[in-house]
Amino acid sequence: MKITAFILAGAVAAAASVTLASAQGRPDTTRMSCAAAHAMVLRYGAIVMNTGGHTFDRFVSNGSFCTPLEQTKPAFVPDRTGRSCFVGYTCEPVEPPEHVD
Numbered sequence: 001m002k003i004t005a006f007i008l009a010g011a012v013a014a015a016a017s018v019t020l021a022s023a024q025g026r027p028d029t030t031r032m033s034c035a036a037a038h039a040m041v042l043r044y045g046a047i048v049m050n051t052g053g054h055t056f057d058r059f060v061s062n063g064s065f066c067t068p069l070e071q072t073k074p075a076f077v078p079d080r081t082g083r084s085c086f087v088g089y090t091c092e093p094v095e096p097p098e099h100v101d
Helices: 001-023 036-042
Strands: 048-052 053-058 070-078 084-094
Touching: 036 048, 036 084, 048 070, 053 070
Parallel strands: none
Antiparallel strands: 048 053, 053 084, 070 084
16 A cells, blocks of 8 residues: 555656646747857757747757758847847758769
């Protein structure tokens, strides 16, 4: 009986922690200063952030967070003032070179 109660308590605690983590969600650039959003990308190296409404993207501080088949592209997102803010880069597929005969 005590083991069952212990297991049940552990399951409830685990479910609560998952719910709390889900409630926190991703950082939202529209609720941050430009400097804070950029600093977050620099701090984590790669991070997924909301950029307003139901939009989000993965931002990186440099190309080491992209795959070998990707390159960096400067990323500008709205900050809490609504202005366009450079936060870092996104990883975009590398275009294959054109074949010349």
